[in-house]
Amino acid sequence: MSEETYLYFNGINGATGDYELPPMKAKDLSAVALGETISEELYRELKNRHDNQEAHYGINADTSDLAETGWAVIFAAKDKQAPAIREALKPLLNLRKEQATKKNETYYKEFMGAEGYRPGDSHLDFLGREPRQMGPGPANPEKVPYYLLIVGDPETIPYRFQYQLDVQYAVGRIHFDTLEAYAQYAQSVVEAETGGELRLPRKAVFFGAKSSHDQATTLSAEQLITPLSKEVNTLQPNWDVQTLLAEKAKKAQLGALLGGKETPAFLFTASHGMGFPNGHPRQFPHQGALLCSDWPGPRAWKEPIPEDFYFSADDVSKDANLLGLIAFFFACYGAGTPQLDEFSRKALKAREAIAPHAFVARLPQRLLAHPKGSALAVVGHVERAWGYSFMWRDAGRQLQVFKDTLDQLMAGVPVGAAVEWFNERHAELSVVLTNEIEEINEYGKRRDDAKIAGLWTANKDARSYVIIGDPAVRLFTAPEDEKPAKRPTVTLPDATKATLGALSAESGAAAENTAAPQAAADTPTDYAVPFGLKEQVNDLTTSLRQFTDQLAQSLSKAASDISTLEVTTYTAGDLETLAKGEETQVELRALTRIAFDGDTQIYVPAEKQKIEEGLWQIHTAMVQEAQANRAKFLQTMAEMATNLLKSLKP
Numbered sequence: 001m002s003e004e005t006y007l008y009f010n011g012i013n014g015a016t017g018d019y020e021l022p023p024m025k026a027k028d029l030s031a032v033a034l035g036e037t038i039s040e041e042l043y044r045e046l047k048n049r050h051d052n053q054e055a056h057y058g059i060n061a062d063t064s065d066l067a068e069t070g071w072a073v074i075f076a077a078k079d080k081q082a083p084a085i086r087e088a089l090k091p092l093l094n095l096r097k098e099q100a101t102k103k104n105e106t107y108y109k110e111f112m113g114a115e116g117y118r119p120g121d122s123h124l125d126f127l128g129r130e131p132r133q134m135g136p137g138p139a140n141p142e143k144v145p146y147y148l149l150i151v152g153d154p155e156t157i158p159y160r161f162q163y164q165l166d167v168q169y170a171v172g173r174i175h176f177d178t179l180e181a182y183a184q185y186a187q188s189v190v191e192a193e194t195g196g197e198l199r200l201p202r203k204a205v206f207f208g209a210k211s212s213h214d215q216a217t218t219l220s221a222e223q224l225i226t227p228l229s230k231e232v233n234t235l236q237p238n239w240d241v242q243t244l245l246a247e248k249a250k251k252a253q254l255g256a257l258l259g260g261k262e263t264p265a266f267l268f269t270a271s272h273g274m275g276f277p278n279g280h281p282r283q284f285p286h287q288g289a290l291l292c293s294d295w296p297g298p299r300a301w302k303e304p305i306p307e308d309f310y311f312s313a314d315d316v317s318k319d320a321n322l323l324g325l326i327a328f329f330f331a332c333y334g335a336g337t338p339q340l341d342e343f344s345r346k347a348l349k350a351r352e353a354i355a356p357h358a359f360v361a362r363l364p365q366r367l368l369a370h371p372k373g374s375a376l377a378v379v380g381h382v383e384r385a386w387g388y389s390f391m392w393r394d395a396g397r398q399l400q401v402f403k404d405t406l407d408q409l410m411a412g413v414p415v416g417a418a419v420e421w422f423n424e425r426h427a428e429l430s431v432v433l434t435n436e437i438e439e440i441n442e443y444g445k446r447r448d449d450a451k452i453a454g455l456w457t458a459n460k461d462a463r464s465y466v467i468i469g470d471p472a473v474r475l476f477t478a479p480e481d482e483k484p485a486k487r488p489t490v491t492l493p494d495a496t497k498a499t500l501g502a503l504s505a506e507s508g509a510a511a512e513n514t515a516a517p518q519a520a521a522d523t524p525t526d527y528a529v530p531f532g533l534k535e536q537v538n539d540l541t542t543s544l545r546q547f548t549d550q551l552a553q554s555l556s557k558a559a560s561d562i563s564t565l566e567v568t569t570y571t572a573g574d575l576e577t578l579a580k581g582e583e584t585q586v587e588l589r590a591l592t593r594i595a596f597d598g599d600t601q602i603y604v605p606a607e608k609q610k611i612e613e614g615l616w617q618i619h620t621a622m623v624q625e626a627q628a629n630r631a632k633f634l635q636t637m638a639e640m641a642t643n644l645l646k647s648l649k650p
Helices: 026-034 040-051 082-088 090-099 123-128 159-165 179-194 215-235 251-257 362-368 400-410 420-443 449-463 494-514 517-522 531-561 575-579 613-648
Strands: 011-013 071-074 108-111 147-151 170-174 203-208 240-245 266-270 272-275 326-330 377-381 465-469 565-572 586-594 600-603
Touching: 071 090, 082 090, 082 179, 082 494, 090 108, 090 179, 123 159, 147 159, 159 170, 159 465, 179 494, 203 215, 203 251, 215 240, 215 266, 215 400, 266 400, 326 362, 362 377, 362 465, 400 420, 420 449, 449 465, 565 613, 586 613
Parallel strands: 011 272, 071 108, 071 147, 147 170, 170 465, 203 240, 203 266, 266 326, 326 377
Antiparallel strands: 377 465, 565 586, 586 600
16 A cells, blocks of 8 residues: 555545545545554553463463353542432343352452443553552453443543553443433343343354445455454354345345344444544434445435434334344444544644534434343444455455454354454554654654554554443354244343432432533433433424434535635626626636645636736635635534534433
């Protein structure tokens, strides 16, 4: 790959229909990479992980036995709703405590209150503080268990903390809007593991969206989905492996796979993930939704993306039954969105905000909290996904990490242990990249932009795969000699709902009484309203969202109309005639076009028709004024969208 080769993202801007982030050159990403550093402590841990790859799981134990590995839940220290959420999760916590206890010794722990995550904690801050007193290195379940479930939104407990812990531990996260959603997920996991009825067919489906003239989905369909499904079929011959590509990978088909009659035990999708501008009304509900082959592609479709083209949380049927499903979404924002952009900044400059705050994608939230039976886990990407996950410079297709992960997952290994292969890849790439940057910056090694860009993007990509769900869950399929059973329905008893409703109101009131007004105003969270009141505003929220979505499309159209700024300057033979509205001879003397990304084209007469200095000064003044007006207009649009978003927050 030369430095002029463009790198393509798997993400589409739903507000404009363009690529969510335009293709970028290797030299531009190389400049960003060379300005980055990681802490010495984290580098040592990554290097230790890389140098000791035989200790694959970060623990010397049977990863299928919680009595050996341990299991812990992590809350934010200042989360006032933690006691109520803990009560909602109690069936799952009780099960994990039982599984992590052998004889009189338990490796089950709860880190909450003073023992929980504190604002600004690095993973080493958290691990080193009493009662853990754990340094870097493989897990020691006597101090900190191997399986760690973070409970909370990524604004309160950041994604970076999760990435860091994930180097040596098997980490997952859950975050829901209501106590009922937490309870539904807990009960679904308990039913899957102890109910005895969940015996799913050994069916895996590989779903690869592909649209015309779109390099990203063409690459993922042909170089990831197609060969990976064949490899998995060879590794797991007792599984029914199905592959759906292009025209067979449309929204209606995905609906059948996500809660419909064709829902498999394991689903792997590769597609664009939907992205929306910061504060757009569709950002929170639809960012990370899966764009299907219904989209005609970038040449045929140059408008905002309609919901008919992508599958979002809103499209999961109320009658869906997802119990036991584990899904893997290869898509931008498929698992979540950080507040700050990792990729669009210039070297050594601050990252820009791409969302009002970090959040978990709504689609996995919906799948893991469905009221008739929840999926067990979704593996997905935070931020943008890259082709570097499965392609590498001159070496071509690289699927070993995916193969090893899926092979173990389909063999019954818990999802947190199965995805350790991605953590190893992250560690290896981090070490190689850090060494390469040091050689260039400190010792004058000749800079290879293509190599640096590849290492940097691949490292970010590998780091950003996360688990939404309990990392200790696994696939539950029928033995070969046993007929698969129909998925049981799992619903919360009315008595449980009533208890949770009372807890919602109580915990919400307590939070309102103790929260600082500034934090409530400036840091929007999904707990801003007591849990019990959320259901009462659903209808109003839906109506507001429909209205604001229509308004947002109008604003998006207005923005697209000014995406290219054009300023023209003419001279007229007779101004008086022109002022009267009558025809007179006019001549174009200067033309300036400025694209949205800053690319500027200037046209002036040939040498024999030189433009006068005074006329040129008038033209440049007009260009500056037009640029200022466009910037002001876009700022006003952003403020309007942000205010509308606030009105949608329950």
